[in-house]
Amino acid sequence: MQYPEKTPDRVTVLGFGIMGAQISQLVAASGIRVSAFDLSEDLLSRGLDLIKNGKYGLESSVSKSRITRGAADEILSRISTTTSLENALDHAQFVLEAAVENLPVKMKIFRNATRLAEPSAVLATNTSTLSISQIGAALEPKGRSRLAGMHFFNPPQLMKLVEVVKTKQTSEDTISSINALASRLGKTPVVVKDYPGFVANRIGISVFAEASKLLEKGVAGVRDIDVTMRLGYGYPMGPFELGDLVGLDARLRNMKALYDQTKDPRFRPPKLLRKLVRQGYLGDPKSKPGSLGGYYEYFNLQRPSER
16 A cells, blocks of 8 residues: 555654553554553553553454454564663654653653654654643754654544644654654544644533533533533534543643643633542543543443443
8 A cells, every 4th residue: 555655664652551552553553563662561561451452452353353363463563662762762763752741751752752763753742732842842953843743532543533733843844754654544634733732622622621611500410411412513422421531630631731821711620520530530441440430430320322
């Protein structure tokens, strides 16, 4: 199969949590080798287990006859893991960061990436809300020209959209390379400007914030709000079920980041969201191992998609 531009034969994924692991699975399934880094063997083992046994993992695909056992083994064989950043970035052609939503952490990662990866390597971040320009603020001009957002949506194995986020310094070659990789992965890339929340999360979090206000005021319950958005607007999931899927801790971090950048009161995290995360309700236990649940477990409700 031909792709619009040359795509790398190896992608380095920095951060092997939920998104990093799932993106690694997606990349390996396209025939590209993956070198995945995280801080401990335990984190790497959790990521590999998610790839094998997660809701959208390889075992699920084999059991549903979407892929053969041999194909699953081949995909897994393309993924290598390491706790050595130097090893992960050695001769790296395409670096995709999927670490925690923390600006100093991401800035440090890319400072190291410009030092250790190939001088021409594409530098992409999967951040969902942080400013790409701020992430690259400490880089030399050449490094900033190679940096852009490559924002996947959860679960990346199913969601077709990739937001390609361009700063004023990002080169056209960088954007072309990211678009080409996204296309090879079977995704639809959409190029947007570096703006708080970009496009999808700016709108999506606004919907979640409004839904939270309606819940707080007692206008409707969690399930009724979600069903309304599913049937009234054709959403595959309502805002609360989607929040449970992506993780309430991640939703809280995203809202905090948006509020810090904009000071817009609509992005101030709701009290109930803070309470749930504080008490260990981090999202749907099927996608967030160790979580007590999400909105649906807290209110003892059945998710609309599980009917």
